[in-house]
Amino acid sequence: MKARVTVMPKQTVLDPQGVAVRDAIHHLGLPAASEVRVGKFMEIDIDDAAAGDRAALEGRLHALCRDLLSNPVIEDYHLELDAR
Amino acid sequence: MKARVTVMPKQTVLDPQGVAVRDAIHHLGLPAASEVRVGKFMEIDIDDAAAGDRAALEGRLHALCRDLLSNPVIEDYHLELDAR
Numbered sequence: 001m002k003a004r005v006t007v008m009p010k011q012t013v014l015d016p017q018g019v020a021v022r023d024a025i026h027h028l029g030l031p032a033a034s035e036v037r038v039g040k041f042m043e044i045d046i047d048d049a050a051a052g053d054r055a056a057l058e059g060r061l062h063a064l065c066r067d068l069l070s071n072p073v074i075e076d077y078h079l080e081l082d083a084r
Numbered sequence: 085m086k087a088r089v090t091v092m093p094k095q096t097v098l099d100p101q102g103v104a105v106r107d108a109i110h111h112l113g114l115p116a117a118s119e120v121r122v123g124k125f126m127e128i129d130i131d132d133a134a135a136g137d138r139a140a141l142e143g144r145l146h147a148l149c150r151d152l153l154s155n156p157v158i159e160d161y162h163l164e165l166d167a168r
Contacts, residue, residue: 006125021126024152030144032134041090041125042105050116060114068108 001046002082003061007070008039042069054081085130086166087145091154092123126153141165 009015015037022036044061051057061079070077093099099121106120128145135141145163154161 008125008127018126021153022128025128025148028148028152030148032131032136032141033128034131035129037127039125039127041092041123042102043092043121043123044106044109044117045119047116047118052116057116064109064112064114068112069105 001048001051001057003044003046004080004082005042005044005061005065005069006039006078006080007042007065007075008037008078010074010076013074039075040069057081085132085135085141087128087130088164088166089126089128089145089149089153090123090162091126091149091159092121092162094158094160097158123159124153138165 009018017038018036021038022033025033025036046057058079058081061081065077065079066072093102101122102120105122106117109117109120130141142163142165145165149161149163150156
């Protein structure tokens with residue numbers, strides 16, 4: 001099984017890395033880029049045999065996203081769990 | 085329009101950040117996680133009126149992904165261009 005986690009700065013939080021990338025994109029000749037936000041993407045391979053029940057696994061992954069993979073004060077996460 | 089860029093370390097490249105996250109996940113009680121890879125995710129808002137022709141825009145975005153947003157020696161990127 002594969003879990004994909006996207007972690008992005010909240011819309012209300014200033015994203016200086018995104019601003020820097022946007023300015024660089026303008027500089028490289030694409031002024032149409034109005035906003036850039038930069039986040040993290042994580043791909044977690046999960047051993048199906050050891051994973052057990054899917055609902056329980058999903059609950060655990062959400063807990064991991066909150067506690068380890070994102071900072072809930074300034075970031076939002078999105079979890080996707082694939083069959084493969 | 086929205087462009088979404090995912091940048092991941094190539095499969096053949098060692099990803100020490102991913103290894104650290106995998107070990108932390110094991111530690112937090114999910115030993116079924118067999119591999120973790122950590123990459124970047126970027127969301128680029130594009131002003132439709134200023135963007136011009138879609139094919140040309142896509143070409144420009146691919147050039148930006150290669151030149152600015154990823155390091156082609158050790159990373160692969162994936163570009164998605166949305167209607168909205």
